[in-house]
Amino acid sequence: MGFMDKLKNRFKQNEKAEEVSTKYKEGMKKSRQTFSGRINDLIARYRKVDEDFFEELEEVLISADVGVTTVMDLVEELKMEVKRQNIKDTKDIREVISEKLVEIYYGDDDEKIEGLNLVENELSVILVVGVNGVGKTTSIGKLANQLKEQGKKVVLAAGDTFRAGAIEQLEVWGERAGVDVIKQGAGSDPAAVIFDGIKAAKARNADVLICDTAGRLQNKVNLMNELSKVKRVIEREVPNAPHEVLLVLDATTGQNALNQAKTFSEATNVSGIVLTKLDGTAKGGIVLAIRKDLNIPVKYVGLGEKIEDLQEFNAHAFVYGLFADMLEDTE
C-alpha cells in the first residue's frame, strides 16, 4: 500500500479522525490550491523525473514558504528516494513527496504528536506570548474552550494590560468558553495580574491557568524584561511552571512570522507555536520552516475563526490537507 492510501485510511479509522481530516481539508483549501495544484502542473509538464523537474519543484516549495534550507534538505531526500525506488515517471513522485513531508516534520518518530505539556492533579500554567494582532486572544479563548470540554477547570489571566481593549476582548472569550478571567485595570503591571491569576487559580482548584501577555516588539530589551518578570512570578509561585510558553504566530505573515519567532525565542524559552490563520494563506509550508529552522514544535494551528477551529497540529493531517483532492482521485 502506498503512503497516500495509508494516509487516507488513517483518517477513516473513526469519526474523530475523520473530523480532524475534514477540518484540515477545509482549512487548507488555499494552500492546497497552490501546492498540489502546482505540483500537478509540474507532473503533467515534465512526465520524466530529471534535474529540471527538481529545480522547478524547489521553486514551488520555496514559494509555498517551506524555507530554503528545508527545501534543499527535502529535495535531496527526494532525489535519493527516487533513485532508491528507481522512479522514472513524475506521477509516481507524489507518494514520495507526501511521505517525505511528514518525515521531515517529525524526524524519526513519525507517530509523535506534540500536545500540551500539562500536569495532572496540579495547576498547570501556560504563558502565551506574541505580537498584537496575530490572534493571541482568540487562540487563548479557543484553547480555554477545548480544555474545558476535556473536563478541565480553566482560569484566564488578562496580562495584556497594554493594548486598549485586550482585557475586554479576553473577557468576551472567557464568557464564550465559560471560564473565569482575572484582571486589573488597563496599564497595570502584567506581573501583578499574573500573580492574582495564580492566586485565584489555586483558590478555585483550577487545572490550567492561561496567561495572556502584551506583545510589544519595538524593543527587545523591554520585551525580555517584561517576560522575565512575569516568568519569575510564575516560577516562584508554581513549581515547574510555566509548563508551556506558547508563541502565537500569524501564518499569513510568512517570513515575518519566522523573524518574530527568532526574537521571542531569544527573549524567552518558547516551548511551542500556535500558528493562526493557516486557512488564510496559500503558503502553508511555513509550518515546515518553523519546525526545521527554529526547532520548535507547532502545537496548534488555527484553521478558521470559530471556537472549534483551533486544532492540535498533526503532520499527517497537514499533508492530508495539502493533497486531499488527489487522495480522493484515487478512490
Ligand SMILES: Nc1nc2c(ncn2[C@@H]2O[C@H](COP(=O)(O)OP(=O)(O)OP(=O)(O)O)[C@@H](O)[C@H]2O)c(=O)[nH]1
Ligand atoms: N481565519 C482565521 N482568523 C483568525 C484565526 N485566529 C484568529 N483569527 C482572527 O484574527 C483576528 C485577530 O485576532 P485577535 O485575537 O483579535 O487578535 P489579537 O490576538 O486579539 O490581538 P492580540 O491579542 O493583541 O494578539 C480576529 O478577527 C480573529 O477572528 C484563524 O485561525 N483563522
